[in-house]
Amino acid sequence: MLSIVERGRTFTLMTKQVGQCGPRVEILEEMLGAIRGLVELRMILMDRGFFTVEVIKTLKSRGIHFLMPAKRTAPIERLREGFERGEVPPVVDYTMRGAGGSVRVKLIFVRRKTEEGEETHIFVSDMALEPGVASEIYYCRWRIETNNRELKKFKAQTTSQSMKLRRVYYPLAALFYNLWISLRNILGRLRSHEFKSILHLQLDDASTMPIELGPGPPL
Numbered sequence: 001m002l003s004i005v006e007r008g009r010t011f012t013l014m015t016k017q018v019g020q021c022g023p024r025v026e027i028l029e030e031m032l033g034a035i036r037g038l039v040e041l042r043m044i045l046m047d048r049g050f051f052t053v054e055v056i057k058t059l060k061s062r063g064i065h066f067l068m069p070a071k072r073t074a075p076i077e078r079l080r081e082g083f084e085r086g087e088v089p090p091v092v093d094y095t096m097r098g099a100g101g102s103v104r105v106k107l108i109f110v111r112r113k114t115e116e117g118e119e120t121h122i123f124v125s126d127m128a129l130e131p132g133v134a135s136e137i138y139y140c141r142w143r144i145e146t147n148n149r150e151l152k153k154f155k156a157q158t159t160s161q162s163m164k165l166r167r168v169y170y171p172l173a174a175l176f177y178n179l180w181i182s183l184r185n186i187l188g189r190l191r192s193h194e195f196k197s198i199l200h201l202q203l204d205d206a207s208t209m210p211i212e213l214g215p216g217p218p219l
Helices: 024-034 053-061 074-084 131-154 163-187 192-208
Strands: 002-006 009-014 066-069 091-098 101-114 117-125
Touching (some): 002 131, 053 091, 053 101, 066 131, 074 091, 074 101, 074 117, 101 131, 117 131, 131 163
Antiparallel strands (some): 066 117
16 A cells, blocks of 8 residues: 655555565555656655565665664664664664665664563664654554554445455545545544445435436437
């Protein structure tokens, strides 16, 4: 899913069904192409599924700022342990290595208090962000996750096993979700169930409207 966070609003711009091991660079290229000329990118926030050398090389070659959680590889875990002992600073230069070669990035260590004590969150970026800033920025992506749950409220229920049909239902739900967000900015705090009631009424009215058929095309 490709979403945009802007001025406290979150819109879904694109949805795509992918597997767990899909080609991440191709997915990234497709989504970047879909929004080319539509929005001005300030930063891309991604999940750790995009933590690959190829993806980061693509972003850096395009001059696109990015932030994502780092995968807990053995070298990164050793740096985390050093950070927790006070031997490693909160922002360090790091060389990622993989099938696509190597690329230089910044590792950002953030200490967070939880109910079970303190834990370290690790981010990777092209910028040397202060830990608190990185954590605050990435919070926007959690808003996208929350809005994804809201979007599912608009999905049509079906028992069909047809993936073609299911692929239609999800973008349609995203369309209704975006319409709801737009109306909230006009009408105030319009709840999703209130919007769905309005939508049902409009669809019911449309289904009872008479349809006039004109003359057919000449033979």
